[in-house]
Amino acid sequence: MSFTLPALTYAFDALEPHIDAKTMEIHHGKHHQAYVTNLNNAIAGTDAEKLSIEDICKNISKYPMPVRNNGGGHYNHSLFWTLLSPNGGGLPTGPLAAAIDEAFGNFEEFKTKFNQAAATRFGSGWAWLIKNASGKLEICSTPNQDNPLMDIAEVKGFPIIGLDVWEHAYYLHYQNRRPDYCTAWWNVVNWEEAAKRFAM
């Protein structure tokens, strides 16, 4: 089995003005595609070809760096697209909202902490809201294309939401202003999808 690039479920311009169409097009069609292609090349003829991307991530320490970089890149971006929506933003509801309040006090405090994690990840990486082994919510960040599913991650857990803070995710529109990108991104967060993940 080889991995394929999942199609976006909305148009490139659907997230404007928060995320611009050109960024979406290059991010999906070029960056994500390259991770898929390079992942397939890296695992060609190995046992990993039979595994799911989640299972590869969970045992990533057993694989060479190209699998970690491109496998992470494929998993992270596949997830990222589903957590964006033109009808997104606003507030989470239901059990996820309750869990956020329980873990962080209230939504605003959660948002502040998440923004902080996204702003302080130096270089390329991701900010995450995860459900840890004891079912509690936590915020963390990872470098490059690592993610909290990976056995090498400092903070491990199941990703509920993820924010790409590689410069390629925002540079055309926001340049050096990463915090502005993070602020805008909250307007397109797909809380429905996040709630589904939290219920998994």
Added chain:
Amino acid sequence: MNKKTNRRKFIQQVGMATLGTIALSQIKPVSAFANSLDGEVLFTLDALPYEFKALEPHIDALTMEIHHDRHHRAYVDNLNKLCAKEGIQEKSIEVILSKVGSYSAGVKNNAGGHYNHSLFWKMMKANGGGLPTGAANDAINASFGTFDQFKTKFIEASKSRFGSGWAWLVAKDGKLNIGSTANQENPLMDISELKGTPVLCLDVWEHAYYLKYQNKRADYIDAWFNTINWDTVNAQLKLAK
């Protein structure tokens, strides 16, 4: 100079207004802000030695402007703030880098960012590129066989650095080596795997090329070879001796 004086005056006025009759000197510094009242600004952002548009079409003017005025300035400002906060009085960036493992991650990131960019600007010039000259030419041929073999290896190091980082040509023990570092790390740092005197460097953070080249890092690297200032490479080689 003027700016600094004004800033100090402003801080003092605000400080006095807030503190009432208590003398500033009686207050123990409680924050980076307070601490910086008494400390000199250790590091400054030098102007580029050429115009923003000087490297066109290889590197576009807007990229140069944002890269220098926003990114590099942020490293300088953050480094000064952190030095004040952490009580660092060392004025030599090289000395800070040589023991950066004993400072915070913030100092490492911003001291590296300041050093790397300061060197990077000097590594480029209008109508640069071509073949290396003088001692650089001899050293490159001695270490890599030919310029093309050197170029192939340097391009490979620049392309294969995953995420943000730098590619380097370094001199150590009379030999040249090629390697790369993550984020703003560099070969002068005690924590760096790659060590030596930087002779040539290339920024492969996406901010260095994304406005013009987007995902095509390889095209940026190719174009950048047309901007190399071999005089700077020769000057760095002299430093290494």
